[in-house]
Amino acid sequence: MTTNPGDAFIWWEWITRRPGEIWERTIEHLQMTVVAVTVGCVISAALTLIALRYRWTLGPITWIGNLLYTIPSLALFVILIPYTGLGFLTAQIALVSYTIQILVRNMVAGINSVPASVTEAATAIGYRRLHRLWAVELPLAAPTIIAGIRIAAVTVIGLVTITALIGNGGYGAFINDGLNRRFSTPIVLGGALSILLALGVDALLMLVQRAATPWTRRRLRPRSS
Amino acid sequence: MNAIFNDLWGFISTADNWRGSNGIAARAQAHLWISFVATVIATAIAFPPALILAHLGKAPVLSVGIANIGRALPSFAVIALVLPISISLGFGLGFWPTCVALVALGIPPIFTNTYTGVANTPAALREAARGIGMTSPQVVMKVEVPHAMNVILTGFRISAVQIVATASLGALVGYQCLGSYVIEGLAQPTRARDRLLTGAVLIAAMAMIVDFLINRVEGHLTGWRSRLR
Numbered sequence: 001m002t003t004n005p006g007d008a009f010i011w012w013e014w015i016t017r018r019p020g021e022i023w024e025r026t027i028e029h030l031q032m033t034v035v036a037v038t039v040g041c042v043i044s045a046a047l048t049l050i051a052l053r054y055r056w057t058l059g060p061i062t063w064i065g066n067l068l069y070t071i072p073s074l075a076l077f078v079i080l081i082p083y084t085g086l087g088f089l090t091a092q093i094a095l096v097s098y099t100i101q102i103l104v105r106n107m108v109a110g111i112n113s114v115p116a117s118v119t120e121a122a123t124a125i126g127y128r129r130l131h132r133l134w135a136v137e138l139p140l141a142a143p144t145i146i147a148g149i150r151i152a153a154v155t156v157i158g159l160v161t162i163t164a165l166i167g168n169g170g171y172g173a174f175i176n177d178g179l180n181r182r183f184s185t186p187i188v189l190g191g192a193l194s195i196l197l198a199l200g201v202d203a204l205l206m207l208v209q210r211a212a213t214p215w216t217r218r219r220l221r222p223r224s225s
Numbered sequence: 226m227n228a229i230f231n232d233l234w235g236f237i238s239t240a241d242n243w244r245g246s247n248g249i250a251a252r253a254q255a256h257l258w259i260s261f262v263a264t265v266i267a268t269a270i271a272f273p274p275a276l277i278l279a280h281l282g283k284a285p286v287l288s289v290g291i292a293n294i295g296r297a298l299p300s301f302a303v304i305a306l307v308l309p310i311s312i313s314l315g316f317g318l319g320f321w322p323t324c325v326a327l328v329a330l331g332i333p334p335i336f337t338n339t340y341t342g343v344a345n346t347p348a349a350l351r352e353a354a355r356g357i358g359m360t361s362p363q364v365v366m367k368v369e370v371p372h373a374m375n376v377i378l379t380g381f382r383i384s385a386v387q388i389v390a391t392a393s394l395g396a397l398v399g400y401q402c403l404g405s406y407v408i409e410g411l412a413q414p415t416r417a418r419d420r421l422l423t424g425a426v427l428i429a430a431m432a433m434i435v436d437f438l439i440n441r442v443e444g445h446l447t448g449w450r451s452r453l454r
Contacts, residue, residue, distance in 0.1 A: 009309070009310075009313070065431070066436075068357075070386055070432050070433050070436045071429045071432065072389070072390030072391075072393060072428050072432050073390070074390070074393050074394065074404070074407060074424040074425070074428065074431060075390075075393070075407070075424075075426070075428040075429040075432075076425075076429070077423075078407055078410070078411075078421050078424065078425035079422065079425045079426065079429070081421070082229045082422070084417065151296065153292070154296045154297050155301075156297055156298070158296070158297060158299040158300065158301075159299075160296065161299040161301040161302055162299075162300070162301045162394075164301070165301075165411060166411070168409065170297075172301060175299075175302050175305045178303075178305060178309075179305045179308065179397055179398075182307075182308070182309065182312070183309075184244055184306070184309035184310075187302065187305045187306050187308075187309065188306060190302055190305075190307055191299060191302025191303070191305070194297075194299045194302060195297050195299070195302075196300065198296070198297035199293070199297055202293065202297070215333070222343075
């Protein structure tokens with residue numbers, strides 16, 4: 001409860017005076033995340049359908065996804081600036097390209113993990129290819145697919161903060177502001193809110209997965225990145 | 226398209242831009258050096274406890290927790306936060322603040338993947354190793370680590386690539402690296418487009434090269450798997 005921002009690591013008064021700005025940034029951060037993950041899901045679903053229908057395309061699709069994933073987000077933002085300018089579109093292209101690798105990998109793994117006996121039984125009782133995919137394979141693959149969406153969403157929430165450098169940013173705007181003024185309070189605020197948002201969205205998606213696939217009783221098991 | 230390529234090529238092909246303490250050569254070297262140091266420290270911190278905990282079958286919740294926190298941790302915030310802490314503790318700007326942030330980002334993938342790989346060793350393998358008289362350290366080094374090697378190396382690769390990518394942000398806290406071109410360029414995006422693009426392309430290239438090289442090592446070290454089948 002100090003009044004001297006120069007000495008205190010967190011100046012609580014600075015934070016409590018800005019409920020409006022915090023709310024605004026939260027909405028902006030969520031908006032950017034939801035758009036990026038939704039567009040990423042649509043593109044990844046299309047790529048997964050192609051990869052499942054024409055098996056030889058899985059290699060190239062995975063390769064391109066990995067390439068996009070490896071390019072650092074800051075570099076990708078900057079390379080896109082001459083084409084799409086400083087702003088929302090540039091940020092979205094970079095964020096979406098980051099989700100593809102995560103989502104396609106989980107979608108393909110989910111569909112592939114459906115036991116052959118199940119798909120054969122579905123075919124035997126008269127399911128056509130697309131109907132079977134929709135009514136049999138998709139529900140069984142749902143836990144793996146939603147796990148991918150969780151990872152993508154959490155990753156994107158962290159990356160959105162970097163878009164503050166090209167004029168967007170959500171909570172990243174606080175961090176950028178703090179950096180420019182050598183003032184720690186907004187940096188702590190932006191970082192902490194970003195982590196809380198990520199954990200919140202992760203928990204929410206986990207509940208969605210439980211509700212959508214009540215037949216799975218998930219055990220707590222470590223997973224690799 | 227052409228104008229952009231010319232900007233880039235114009236900057237990269239000018240010999241003067243490579244020389245001196247702010248030149249491409251010095252900055253690329255600094256970028257690689259800090260990434261290397263951070264990766265080594267992160268491995269030293271994350272690898273041994275993950276190995277021991279997984280071998281003992283302890284703390285699976287900790288492993289999942291570290292993985293989740295690691296993904297949720299925004300690298301931009303970590304690196305920005307290091308600045309005021311470092312100044313208030315008297316360490317100043319530059320190498321060490323950046324390095325600390327990079328280490329923090331590098332730990333989770335190495336820890337989680339090492340833990341997961343070792344913990345998922347089939348019980349039969351472990352029991353067989355015990356059965357032929359191996360001691361605990363032997364079971365770890367001769368059975369569990371080789372069995373988990375590809376998962377461990379994947380974690381290491383994710384960490385290293387993420388560290389190389391994030392080292393660019395070190396430029397924000399006064400560390401001269403390839404990210405400095407981007408930060409200088411963003412300060413005046415119309416006049417310094419050549420610097421901006423050069424920085425971005427070199428950062429992307431460096432991340433991809435590191436990814437490629439570790440992938441090769443991965444293939445080399447786990448080649449015995451394909452020979453077994």
